[in-house]
Amino acid sequence: MSSAILTVKNIIKRFSGTVALKGVDMELYPNEILALVGENGAGKSTLMKILSGIYPYGSYEGELLLGGKVCKFQSPADSEDAGIAMIYQELNLELDLSVGENILLGRYPRSALGFIDWKKVHREARTALDMLGVDIDTKVTVRNLNPSMQQLVSIARALYRNPSILILDEPTSVLTEKEANSLMDILRGLKDKGISCIYISHKLDEIFALCDRTVVFRDGEKISEYTKSAGYGSSKVIEDMIGRHLDAMYPVRKANIGEEVLRVEHFRVAHPFAYGKSIIEDASFSLHKGEILGLSGLVGAGRSELVSAIFGALPKQAGKLYLEGKEVNINSPIEAIQHGLGFLSEDRKKNGFIWTMSIRENMTLVCLRDLVKGLFVDKRKEVQLAQEYFEKLSVKAPSLDTQITNLSGGNQQKVILAKWLMSDIKILMLDEPTRGIDVGTKSEIYKLMQELTDLGISIILISSEMPELLAMCDRLVVLGKGTVQCEMLHGEANEVNLMRAASGT
């Protein structure tokens, strides 16, 4: 075996109190495409941030060797100079500059007089694009290109810096299958030209087709390693990725499922970043009274966008919505609330709570309309109601008038939940309700979900934590490639077939 060009030696990365990487060893060989797989939180991104210099030398333990020499990156620029180019999941191009300007950004050649030598800029950009074998005019503004073209421009930009290692993080998430295939051909071509790649993806089918070696991460450790030459097995890889058991955190689900309350038919929702594309092409499913329905799928499958569109928070491009058999038209959250829908959004800080307000004011935001008596808000009734839910959900805070920013994430989430519970809802959509929340509060939220369904409320649950989905949901709808891939009942779903359905293998 030839000597490695990149060696990761016993790297440990700690965040205040928790350990994200627990002593990882890894090598990258010349002319190799290496896949990194693992669930969210496995430590892939953390390792890549160390490689690309975002976490500087000294903020981690262990060593990074490039061609046998220890690297001490202080910034992403150092990493770039050392020949590591990273292509991020979200495109970071300057949309209003031309293709050529983007490719050479920050490295413009100067003429003798000190001006930018534009002829040379476009010539060099052309060379970089030719390496990829793509024919894009270097003078076109990037905004006018479609997402896959933009992706290629960012790869060309990385290549212009003449890297020996190319890191790609979920590069195909905005691409169609055909575009993804041509990207993979390009990567194979680069491999032949002597560039090694680290390829991060959730899509196992892509990985098995493309990568020479696959490293599985879990809980900050390298679990196993498979080579293409020895043959891949998707169930082995998935087992390694999951590798843990359901714990006693979840209540035993007792469901009492009634008639259909909500039916979504042929929803189409626009892609949030990729202009002109739909993240949800055609999705249909139904929800029953007292049921917890899980929406599963990979990051970028459009789960959040789908529920946002049902709630009227995002515009839908097409589709019909039926509530208790009657077609309804919901175009704004106001209408959704009038129809008895509630929506706990994914990002608490962005659109969950109002940080200038107290616990009480945040709690009564939705139901305040019903507390108006004459001209004024009935403050006594407001306090009474807020106090009731404050105690019911055992929010830990000095008083109702405490600013919400003084609470922990879990207690903030309880306040936002209270906001919806106080209003008269029939359907509650929870988008990652337990993200970044301590274990104790998590288990309280699960119990609450059970209680709500006992009362006949139906829940749609989105979660990236598979054990959570498997334990809590009566039925699972798997989203992928813009549509519903399959539906599974509580008993028949397990981590392996769920992951398979989501990753398309």
Place this chain on the structure above:
Amino acid sequence: MPSTSQKPQAQRNLFRIFFDWFLRRPESGIILILVVFVAIATIVNPTFLSLSNVVNILRASGFTMISVVGMSMVLITGGLDLSIGSTFALGAVLCGLAVTDWGMPVPVGILIGLLLGAACGTVNGFLIVKTGIPPMIVTLGMQYALRGTVSVLTKGVPIYPLPDSFTDLEPTKIFGLPIIILIAILIAIIGHVSLSRTYFGRSVYALGGNQEAARISGINIQRTKMLVYILMGVLVAFAGMMTASRLGSAEPSTGTGLEMKVICGAIIGGISISGGMGTMFGAALGAVFMEALTNSLTVMRIDVYWQNVVFGVVMILSVLLDQYKRSLIQRQSIKNTELKKTATETTSGQ
């Protein structure tokens, strides 16, 4: 066993409790500023606190306070209105034309002025809500367009003389106080109550605190925004007409630079420039402070040209104060977020 030595202790505790309560009030900043300022101004020139001067300050404060009430609501939603100076002039001019050239009775003239204010606010609100152009740009454009309309209507000539029944309005006194400050206080009280006690008021705060969260919570963002700009227009047009009544003529150049004084008064009164925070009571005191400042500069015989320098500095200082206050509140939230972030990074990878 009660002893005599416990009494001063209890008093001290009472004082402490009061002091804590006072500091926690959102208005404490402006009250302190106002008290310190009045003290300094009086020491420099004792006539500052004479009855006639105080009445003068209050009379001038009336006009500013009426506009500050509207501006506070706009600012709390996270908006801004730079067009008020022109609406102020246009309201006065249109009302002046109505009661002179068009021979309309005074109440109808005032109604026309108020409707004009509402119309200007509607245009502002409509453009901001429907086009998504930043409020600063929309209202800056409106400032010029409306000021231009004033020039077109008047050809730059003041509308004069106005009928006695109109010019008699503003100088009226009740219990020895100029009517304008009483009207302003009444408007400020209504503003305070509607901000703190009504659904509309809560929507205004929610909007400025976090517009997306407010939208998802079913608050009608577009309607709330429209309403605050309309109220702003109506109030400032009214202030403009009252100024015309005071001067006895509708001047095409009145209200130039008004937005500066009004925004400054609102912010120094504790309204946050970034929205979501502040009370009407504080803002009303901020209006009084701005007039006290103007007056004291005049009493101290400081050159008019220097006054603008002072206003500019006060404006920047008050925004600085606002930012400091916000950072105090947010510091806690950042601490929480950081904890959350590390938790998320270790559990979800990104």
